[in-house]
Amino acid sequence: MNRFSSAISGNAAVIARILANDHVADIVEALNNEPRKLAADLLAQAPFERTVEIFDQPELDDASELISALPRNRAGKLLAAMSADRAADVLRDLDEAARLELLHAMPPALRHSLLSILGYEEGSAGSIMTTEYVSVPPDWTVARTLDYIRQVERTRETVYAIYVVDPDTQHLLRAFGLRKLITSNPQALISTIAADTAPVSVPPLMDVEQVAHLIRKYDLLAVPVVEDDKILGIVTVDDVLDTMIEENTEDAHRFGGMEALDEPYMKMGFFSMIGKRGGWLSALFLSEMLTASVMQHYEVELEKAIVLTLFIPLIMSSGGNSGSQATSLVIRAMALRELSLADWWRVALRELPSGVVLGVMLGLIGMGRIVLWQYLGLYDYGPYWHLIAATVGVALVGIVTFGSLSGSMLPFALKRIGFDPASASAPFVATLVDVTGLAIYFTVAALILSGTIL
Template sequence: MNQLTKEAEEFRGKHVADIVQKLNELSSEAAAFIVARLPIDVAAEVFDHSSLDEPQDILASLDASRAAAILDAMAADRLAYLFRDMEEPPREQLLALLTSEARSVVDSLLTHPEGSAGSLMTTEFVSVPSNWTIGETLKHVREVEGARETIYAIYVIDPTTRRLEKSVSLRRLISGDLHAPVGSVARYDAPITVLPQADREEVAHLISEYDLLAIPVVDEKRHVLGIVTVDDVIDAMIEASTEDAQKFGGMEALDEPYPDIGFLTMLKKRAGWLAVLFLSEMLTASAMQHFEDELERAVVLTLFIPLIMSSGGNSGSQATSLIIRALALGELRLKDWWRVALREAPTGAALGSFLGVIGMARIAIWQEAGIFDYGPHWFLIALTVGLALVAIVTFGSLAGSMLPFALKRLGFDPASASAPFVATLVDVSGLVIYFSVALLVLQGTLL
């Protein structure tokens, strides 16, 4: 342990993020050895850091009194987050180390659904009665700043009803008259608030829209339950975007970092979606079997199946990506689906026409240059490909843009409209459209 003792000494004065990075490289026992030699306030910051791997294992390896001191010094929101995903037996053992007050706060925060404002908030904020002066408020801020998540926003409360009246920034507070009422320096009459059931996307949108460092979470009577700080929102949105990216790739979201996922867990996360997509792709084979006679009479049509299918799938995936992002940022609502449809239909038609011209030009060039002979009806084949691309890309754009709306309306996460799922949907419909166009154009010639 001599080397670890030396490293523990070297950690003093270093940034918490650097300490966390080093601890993540060590075993739980070795990490606990170093944590035990850090000052309590620094150790608490380490466990408050969202990047720390397996915090419950490190805490379980510490002396009970040391673990209790660290837990007591942690921010309430991070403490609740720690216990939310913790498994037994460490969970019950560590809960027993909490003070009755801390356990009450954690239990209260854990009642809120994961990803909601209530689950993200901390109860460690600065609030003062509206009948206080600025001088009294500044004195109070100096006294409690070490025990609060942030002191950059002070919430002014009615001393009788306990309702939130105003929000005052520390910057405006320190520039005000010490004898003036604290509410006199509030920039706005009514602060921006959210209810505890609001989702993290809504919280992130409001913080970004109104350039806030924190947003108060209130109940129906405007009593302040806690606050969500901008750093908590960033952590939550990084986690959410990671889950969305994994879902969009056609798999379940991973609960742990990629290097820590076991082989069997990885199979479980990926096999389900792959099986669903595989079964869906069987519809493609069914569609081709339905047009078996046409394929036998015009084998040349098979040359363009990959081109047709990929173009429709790509256009659908593009539209899906744009709509999912717009829904997540609050740029679109469910009621906007018709606006999106009216926009995507001509956009898809224009993009399909663009690709159709390229496809027809490619066939003409190959035919005239002698690279490949498409037969005496090559122009009709080129026309079939061109018209099919217009129809398929238009359909792909419409289907890809409407699917997230449909999923959200049914109560599912729009991110579940993964790129492989959209591509599979458009593959099947694309084949039907392609051969239907071919029957119309090539009737009486190749078909």
């Protein structure tokens, strides 16, 4: 739906009406569908207040590109009027020269608070916090605080969470909700209405996922970011929602066996996408080449018993599937903080019997298939068909157990050596299990079939 392009063939009044009346989220959606040049032109002409609102939406695509297309003067004013966390987001994606130029045209106080946000690495609480929160000293009354909120309301991202700060030390003392404020006696002192305990807070370097976990656990609308007892900013629930959706997309892409895309699928350039996929695909391919080496190693057995090759795809995929299940379970439980690094042995003790039971299930089905085909005359597995059935059954128990166990331990191992456990992907596990799976299969075959067909 290219609403602006169609309006342009009409007239400027239509565009003005859309910009004036539509919900800002809908304008952003419409802008995202327009060519970049047209979007930049529209933003250069739109009323200033409206443009601020539009740039304040994290859903606006290419915000940095669009803001650099504007005259430097207007760009600087927009950044100063935007919420601090969004302005930092936009600045972060600019090239360094443009970023510094814009920063140095700003009032010193604003520059300082933007630089403090930009100083934290992406994905940390500090990098998504906003410095525009409401703080009051403990000796104010409820009435005075309400008056103050009325004055500053327009420049604060949220007024629903209010922080009590010691005016001398700047230490964060307490936190309470606007709800509490409007139901309290107007003459009461702030120090008497806030809860008795220090508020839940997070350090600036805490991972956003962990911040989301705390916000959810304590049902907060915002959480203060605190260092040396001083409040640096707050992270609001809507920023967490946005970040969580991004993190989930990253995890889903990585579990699918690729680098996470940082743009929508249909908007991503063809060759950047090939890059994100091709790297992992080639790495997995190179590792999987070990299967060819394993097969070469067992070449003599293969030539003697060609019937063994028939079940290779079936057996290998079962190991990969059980591994993929175990990995997805453990990655997710880790993301939800149900499991920590220290729980690895508990998980191992659970996956070992699970793997055996699931392996026996598949083993029985596999043997059943061989017996059935043999009896029905659909295929002749030769005089030792019952030994072949046994080989397939026993190998499946071994491989599914190995798959479950290694699939569940892989995220722990990655975490232990400092990687994100979510880097463990279904294809990664499958590759890990394939090589070992072949070795297990041929070893079982050698044990059961030696002296007959091997």
